[in-house]
Amino acid sequence: MTSNTHLARQLQQLKKHPVDGFSAGLVDESNLFEWEIIIIGPVDSLYEGAILKAKLSFPEEYPLLPPKMTFLTDLWHPSIYNSPDRKGELCISILHPPGDDEWGWEDASERWLPVHSVESILVSVISLLSSDSPCTDSPANVDAAKQVREDPAGYKKTVRRLARKSAEDCWD
Amino acid sequence: MTSEAQSTELNDTEILELTEKIKEEESRGSPLIGVLEEMPALLKEYENGNEIYKNKINNLITEGYNHFRRIRGDGNCFYRAITYAFIELVSKDSQAATSAKERLENVGIPLLSELGFDSDIMLDFYQPLLSILDNVKDPSISIGDYLKVTLNDDEEVSNSIVVFMRYLTSATIRKNADDFIPFLFAYEGDLQLDDEGMPDIKKFCETYVEAFGKEADHLQMTALGRVLDLGLKVCYLDASERPTVDWHTLNENSKTITLLYRPGHVDLVYK
Numbered sequence: 001m002t003s004n005t006h007l008a009r010q011l012q013q014l015k016k017h018p019v020d021g022f023s024a025g026l027v028d029e030s031n032l033f034e035w036e037i038i039i040i041g042p043v044d045s046l047y048e049g050a051i052l053k054a055k056l057s058f059p060e061e062y063p064l065l066p067p068k069m070t071f072l073t074d075l076w077h078p079s080i081y082n083s084p085d086r087k088g089e090l091c092i093s094i095l096h097p098p099g100d101d102e103w104g105w106e107d108a109s110e111r112w113l114p115v116h117s118v119e120s121i122l123v124s125v126i127s128l129l130s131s132d133s134p135c136t137d138s139p140a141n142v143d144a145a146k147q148v149r150e151d152p153a154g155y156k157k158t159v160r161r162l163a164r165k166s167a168e169d170c171w172d
Numbered sequence: 173m174t175s176e177a178q179s180t181e182l183n184d185t186e187i188l189e190l191t192e193k194i195k196e197e198e199s200r201g202s203p204l205i206g207v208l209e210e211m212p213a214l215l216k217e218y219e220n221g222n223e224i225y226k227n228k229i230n231n232l233i234t235e236g237y238n239h240f241r242r243i244r245g246d247g248n249c250f251y252r253a254i255t256y257a258f259i260e261l262v263s264k265d266s267q268a269a270t271s272a273k274e275r276l277e278n279v280g281i282p283l284l285s286e287l288g289f290d291s292d293i294m295l296d297f298y299q300p301l302l303s304i305l306d307n308v309k310d311p312s313i314s315i316g317d318y319l320k321v322t323l324n325d326d327e328e329v330s331n332s333i334v335v336f337m338r339y340l341t342s343a344t345i346r347k348n349a350d351d352f353i354p355f356l357f358a359y360e361g362d363l364q365l366d367d368e369g370m371p372d373i374k375k376f377c378e379t380y381v382e383a384f385g386k387e388a389d390h391l392q393m394t395a396l397g398r399v400l401d402l403g404l405k406v407c408y409l410d411a412s413e414r415p416t417v418d419w420h421t422l423n424e425n426s427k428t429i430t431l432l433y434r435p436g437h438v439d440l441v442y443k
Contacts, residue, residue, distance in 0.1 A: 004328075005296055005328070006293075006296045006332075009292070009295075009296055013292060063335070064331060064335070064384045097383070097384075110378070111378070111379075111383070113378060113382050113383060114297075114335045114338075114382070114384055115289060115290065115293055115294075115339065115382065117290065117293050120290075
């Protein structure tokens with residue numbers, strides 16, 4: 001198997017010094033490239049009390065190329081795909097390399113850089129989830145984006161319901 | 173390609189990105205750091221082509237530049253070239269290798285922390301370079317073989333050092349923003365300006381310096397030479413109608429390496 005010192009070191013660091021708000025480990029101890037993540041819903045957000053499971057899949061070229069993050073928990077968010085073929089896949093600018101033009105070159109949002117770590121990715125994700133009125137430009141989930149704009153109360157209700165469900169499912 | 177796609181007009185940035193992508197794809201499979209070749213091999217590239225190039229190369233040979241080394245054209249060529257030539261240069265005596273390492277430890281690496289780059293993350297990028305600088309002092313190893321194994325054969329090591337060199341360049345530009353900002357206005361790419369109409373140097377660095385695969389220009393070259401305490405002599409070989417190449421010196425220094433620059437690509441040339 002391909003080695004990756006950079007991932008091995010981060011894993012060791014996160015085990016020694018866990019970071020508030022999430023936990024991270026390998027799906028299978030023999031594969032450094034597949035991580036399972038549990039995010040604790042940020043306090044004072046729609047996700048308070050939620051327990052969100054996700055998977056981070058790293059390419060062999062990490063940290064030159066970004067990992068892909070996919071939520072295993074059912075979520076309703078403009079930046080998270082809901083279509084059956086890409087369900088749960090998170091679409092945020094820092095997980096796209098510069099030059100990847102999904103958002104167009106002019107966009108000032110931050111792109112992938114080799115300096116991003118598991119921790120810095122998750123800090124961005126947690127901050128994304130902390131916003132009650134997320135950005136709806138170039139959405140991954142068009143219906144959720146539409147609802148944010150047209151029916152914010154309904155959006156919040158759906159998110160709260162899924163957040164509660166995530167906590168219940170977790171204890172099943 | 174369909175006729176519809178052909179008729180679509182691309183803007184400059186899209187053309188640049190497309191060109192970079194094509195070059196990156198073409199270069200896969202060629203060595204990261206090539207072997208030392210004799211100049212006639214470079215002449216051969218222009219065998220059926222432009223006389224201007226042939227004349228310039230012949231004049232270089234007359235000036236005593238007899239060898240060159242090809243670097244993979246994947247957008248990281250400047251960083252790989254300077255790394256290779258830098259280590260090769262300081263390997264000639266063990267005191268120089270020690271000083272080079274000390275300078276990285278006392279100036280370069282602290283600069284990264286000062287600019288807020290996570291030191292745990294950076295460690296993986298610079299550790300391979302520090303250990304190479306230790307190992308080249310071993311008189312029993314062949315420098316050429318050792319650098320081939322580390323900087324060419326081991327892609328992870330080579331790429332880690334490229335990333336480190338990019339961050340070192342970025343930190344130097346950001347730290348000395350006043351020196352570098354004037355040159356940003358001349359930058360050919362799109363440049364974002366802040367509320368006061370000044371270039372956003374952090375954004376510039378993230379886009380044009382830190383991003384893996386982005387080509388370096390004079391600005392990046394000057395900054396990296398400065399922080400490494402290394403002079404760069406740039407031999408500029410292009411199709412301009414002059415009998416000889418143009419020379420640019422970036423950072424006057426007693427320790428100097430020579431880059432062979434052709435628009436969009438950097439190789440090494442040797443006397």
